Amino acid sequence: MEDKEQIQTETDQTSPVGVDQQLEEFLTAWFQVRQLIQALNFNRAHQQGLSTTQFIVLNFIEEAQEPCTISWLAGRINLDPATVVRTVDSLENRGLVARRRDKQDRRQVFVEFTEAGRQVQQTSQQSFKNSILEIFSAISPTNRQALVEGLKEFVTIGQPPEAERARPHRDEGKHR
Secondary structure, eight states: OHHHHHHHHHHHHHSHHHHHHHHHHHHHHHHHHHHHHHHHHHHHHHHTTOOHHHHHHHHHHHHHSSOBOHHHHHHHHTOOHHHHHHHHHHHHHTTSEEEEEOSSOTTOEEEEEOHHHHHHHHHHHHHHHHHHHHHHHTSOHHHHHHHHHHHHHHHHHHSOOHHHHHSOOTTOSOOO
8 A cells, every 4th residue: 555655646746736736845945945045144244244235245246256346246236336336335444345446447446355354254154154054964964965966957957058158148247
């Protein structure tokens, strides 16, 4: 009897109704994970005394991996440049970022981490990773591996074809 139930369960999961149910469960779990990670992420910002906008700006400066302009940051974050200027002003007042003019084009102003800003970013990232590690390590090794493999497969299947990925988008390019 147990084998029949197992076969029925496997059949149900491959039928459209079973897939629909799994999709609903996946989406519910995904949104809960997203909320948890977002809460942990913003908690690390607040532990450092940063506003959410300051935190986001610092993350994009780090993502750039080179000095970047206000307009690049505003475009990446989808905020008004004036808001980004005020945020950079406050980060600069705290000694976390610095502005510097381009030597070739004095109209260009770049924003980059100071050593203090880099340290705040590294400390908050380690705190975030520790929080995630605590949760992750509580999952059984088999389920951790299944989670990682399943997410990798999901991303691989969801990727656009190679030709689409290779084509640059209008908002991509230099950080200048």
